[in-house]
Amino acid sequence: MLSIDRLDVQILRLLALDARTGVVELSSALGVSRNTVQSRVRRLEDAGLLTGYRLELDLAQAGIGVQAFIALEIEQGRLAAVVDSLAAIAQVLEVYATTGREDLLVRVATPTQADLQVLIERVVAIAGVVHSSTRLALTTPLPHRSIPLLEEITRGAGWGRSNPLSTS
Numbered sequence: 001m002l003s004i005d006r007l008d009v010q011i012l013r014l015l016a017l018d019a020r021t022g023v024v025e026l027s028s029a030l031g032v033s034r035n036t037v038q039s040r041v042r043r044l045e046d047a048g049l050l051t052g053y054r055l056e057l058d059l060a061q062a063g064i065g066v067q068a069f070i071a072l073e074i075e076q077g078r079l080a081a082v083v084d085s086l087a088a089i090a091q092v093l094e095v096y097a098t099t100g101r102e103d104l105l106v107r108v109a110t111p112t113q114a115d116l117q118v119l120i121e122r123v124v125a126i127a128g129v130v131h132s133s134t135r136l137a138l139t140t141p142l143p144h145r146s147i148p149l150l151e152e153i154t155r156g157a158g159w160g161r162s163n164p165l166s167t168s
Helices: 006-017 023-030 034-046 081-086 113-124 147-155
Strands: 066-074 092-097 103-108 129-137
Touching: 006 023, 006 034, 006 147, 023 034, 023 092, 066 081, 066 113, 081 092, 103 113, 113 129
Parallel strands: none
Antiparallel strands: 066 103, 066 129, 092 103
16 A cells, blocks of 8 residues: 655645646646656656546537436356456446445446437346446536545645555
């Protein structure tokens, strides 16, 4: 497990706001040297904490205004095959393995509700799918985030030096 501190989190916060922010801009905003920022970013990447710089899209602006979550109960021993089938469907955005009655939570997007119905029929026809339950997403009042969690766990860590995370 990588040990991170508040400086690491602030670098990540700025990159989360704009992944195109350069090392010079980061160092200026944080009041630390360019070499410090560059070595911190490289360490976060090398350790696998910072896994990439991703494009964020507003699908509604592209005419894809319907998003939903499909919970799937899967026949035992068929999970991998079902995931492979889901991965072949362009409208499938994410798949999470879950606990409870359903085994998978599938986030999907389509242009219309009629397209969503066609997609659901395609998904439930996948061999190994036993049961499905669909929830329509109306809005996203709190989009995916991770920086507040990192700030919380590094609250007692130093600035500019890495400290082991507390195990208590």
